[in-house]
Amino acid sequence: MTMQEMPSQAAYPPSAEMSARAHVDATGYAEMYATSINDPEAFWGKEGLRLEWMTPYTKVKNTSFEPGNIDIRWFEDGTLNVAANCIDRHLETRGDQTAIIWEPDDPTKEDAKHITYRELHGSVCKMANVLKDLGVSKGDRVIIYLPMIPEAAYAMLACARIGAIHSIVFAGFSPDALGARINGCGAKVVITADFAPRGGRETPLKANTDAALAQCEDDVKCLVVKRTGSETAWTERDYDYNALSEQASADCTAEEMNAEDPLFILYTSGSTGQPKGVVHTTGGYLVYASMTHEYVFDYHDGDIFWCTADVGWVTGHSYIVYGPLANGATTIMFEGVPTYPDAGRFWEVCAKHKVNQFYTAPTAIRALMGAGNEWVTKHDLSDLRILGSVGEPINPEAWNWYHEVVGQGRCPIVDTFWQTETGGHMLTPLPGATTLKPGAAQQPFFGVKPVVLEPTSGEVIEGKGIEGVLCIGDSWPGQMRTVWGDHERFEKTYFSDYKGYYFSGDGCRVDEDGDFWITGRVDDVINVSGHRMGTAEVESALVAHAKVAESAVVGYPHDVKGQGIYAYVTLMNGEEPSDALRKELEVWVRTEIGPIAKPDLIQWAPGLPKTRSGKIMRRILRKIAEDDFGALGDTSTLADPSVVDDLIANRMNRK
Numbered sequence: 001m002t003m004q005e006m007p008s009q010a011a012y013p014p015s016a017e018m019s020a021r022a023h024v025d026a027t028g029y030a031e032m033y034a035t036s037i038n039d040p041e042a043f044w045g046k047e048g049l050r051l052e053w054m055t056p057y058t059k060v061k062n063t064s065f066e067p068g069n070i071d072i073r074w075f076e077d078g079t080l081n082v083a084a085n086c087i088d089r090h091l092e093t094r095g096d097q098t099a100i101i102w103e104p105d106d107p108t109k110e111d112a113k114h115i116t117y118r119e120l121h122g123s124v125c126k127m128a129n130v131l132k133d134l135g136v137s138k139g140d141r142v143i144i145y146l147p148m149i150p151e152a153a154y155a156m157l158a159c160a161r162i163g164a165i166h167s168i169v170f171a172g173f174s175p176d177a178l179g180a181r182i183n184g185c186g187a188k189v190v191i192t193a194d195f196a197p198r199g200g201r202e203t204p205l206k207a208n209t210d211a212a213l214a215q216c217e218d219d220v221k222c223l224v225v226k227r228t229g230s231e232t233a234w235t236e237r238d239y240d241y242n243a244l245s246e247q248a249s250a251d252c253t254a255e256e257m258n259a260e261d262p263l264f265i266l267y268t269s270g271s272t273g274q275p276k277g278v279v280h281t282t283g284g285y286l287v288y289a290s291m292t293h294e295y296v297f298d299y300h301d302g303d304i305f306w307c308t309a310d311v312g313w314v315t316g317h318s319y320i321v322y323g324p325l326a327n328g329a330t331t332i333m334f335e336g337v338p339t340y341p342d343a344g345r346f347w348e349v350c351a352k353h354k355v356n357q358f359y360t361a362p363t364a365i366r367a368l369m370g371a372g373n374e375w376v377t378k379h380d381l382s383d384l385r386i387l388g389s390v391g392e393p394i395n396p397e398a399w400n401w402y403h404e405v406v407g408q409g410r411c412p413i414v415d416t417f418w419q420t421e422t423g424g425h426m427l428t429p430l431p432g433a434t435t436l437k438p439g440a441a442q443q444p445f446f447g448v449k450p451v452v453l454e455p456t457s458g459e460v461i462e463g464k465g466i467e468g469v470l471c472i473g474d475s476w477p478g479q480m481r482t483v484w485g486d487h488e489r490f491e492k493t494y495f496s497d498y499k500g501y502y503f504s505g506d507g508c509r510v511d512e513d514g515d516f517w518i519t520g521r522v523d524d525v526i527n528v529s530g531h532r533m534g535t536a537e538v539e540s541a542l543v544a545h546a547k548v549a550e551s552a553v554v555g556y557p558h559d560v561k562g563q564g565i566y567a568y569v570t571l572m573n574g575e576e577p578s579d580a581l582r583k584e585l586e587v588w589v590r591t592e593i594g595p596i597a598k599p600d601l602i603q604w605a606p607g608l609p610k611t612r613s614g615k616i617m618r619r620i621l622r623k624i625a626e627d628d629f630g631a632l633g634d635t636s637t638l639a640d641p642s643v644v645d646d647l648i649a650n651r652m653n654r655k
């Protein structure tokens, strides 16, 4: 049974103790939310003061969702520096407090590192000076392709310090995907490491970077961080980070940036084959990351905060680095995976560092749930106060296990719905304010105006007990500003299906209490282990193979990953299907995009169901992949209905 078919009746009001200590209780939320919507200028004008500005802003909001004039500006005449806000301003009060706890992949070989705010300042300034010496200046792009090591945070903050725009590429992406991103944003420098240890294995990042750079201009430089120390090739464009930073000065002036100067670009999948460069800017993004981190996790001074994401995803940007550090928190950076060396790793780390807020993805919870409760219960988790979930809807079974076994019934779960595009949380419970319902993202965060539309007519559906597509009616400070180099695509993707609204790409339901339930993507984006994949991207990778004539990719329900990747493949004339070829295609997609894009199931399809005009009927392919072909709906418009019988007879997912 899927989550949508099983609405949970259970509801958990916040404890009196939680409401009393939290930043807001239910009344506080209602009041603050009303102000945020009725008077955004006043609300955000005040909230913007959580940062330190070099030039104070006098204008707060100047935003338009008008067709033809999508223009989003927040705090537009203010200036500030993100690194100064995340580090320098804390030095006086918390210079010796730990900013980052780094937890290595293999705890039997290495110890955790505690990096104070003062040490962080020194390392970031050094990295900033190294980048300057390599010729990087304000507005230049820098690609970061690193393991989850402190240098990844140094690199992000060093870019922010000198006004360079970083674009992180997840270390699991292939050389081709890396090369496309280096070229896509015209990066001057790529920062990488020799190897990336993860789950006891090592990814050859430097070798991947060399392969990627073979597709790029000769003058792109490569700054190499030593992680394992194992040998790598060395070329003329390579620079040794460890040697250079040793000689670099530990002082570097923070560049004065306009609130609307880009802070970073992050590539994400959409419904076309080409990933988009999502652009976030300086002022609004940081205000939003900082505020959501504080309220959603009910963060208080002195708390130890752990978000298990990778900095290669937006979750890592906003809730490992920028949000927590802006708030002067101690944030954990974890290099490993949930099941290495064993299935108790998350809980061992929580106990060891006395974690107060723990934030992870449903796919990890489902994987650990299967390993048995003793992996959890043998660790002292009494410091945990808040649990978070992100990336996909959390099914009630996983929610209950997380709540009872990990949180011992004591810790509220914040199920945070948001996107790379939104910069921070959009719909989420608040720990001291919300009566929790397993599986629901529940309420809009301050300043977020959700609107539900009828998908075809685009008409607004008001009230409770309704279902439709989720749009947002007005801008919020953390919103992306454009697609890098293609503002038209920004408008087309998010503002053209439903005029005057930001379209999320997700469907949702509003229950009788007015709580929001996300029902999943309504476009050709699938969500594999909380990672977003465009089906078109996997299709283009498959058809790039010489033996493949055509392919259609859909998602299907997967017990652990949420959705799995199901590929229908039509071979070129004369090519024979075989297990060896199936393996070859799997490896091919891994190399073209990365391991996260590897199809879970490949079905040989002599033909695909198409309309007479040649459009593939994905609805039918989804049903067959779901093993739910009893209700295929109308197939009368198909050019050749018999292909469907063949696909059903040879389906790969049988329950």
Ligand code: WT7
Pocket: 268, 314, 315, 389, 390, 391, 392, 393, 394, 415, 416, 417, 418, 419, 420, 421, 441, 504, 505, 506, 518, 520, 521, 527, 530, 531, 532
């Ligand atoms: C898509 C965004 C920024 C979060 C990490 C993923 C899905 C995300 C939830 C949630 C239901 C969720 C949506 C969204 N999603 N969080 N709590 N409940 N669905 O960011 O890669 O940009 O993916 O993830 O479908 O559109 P992303």
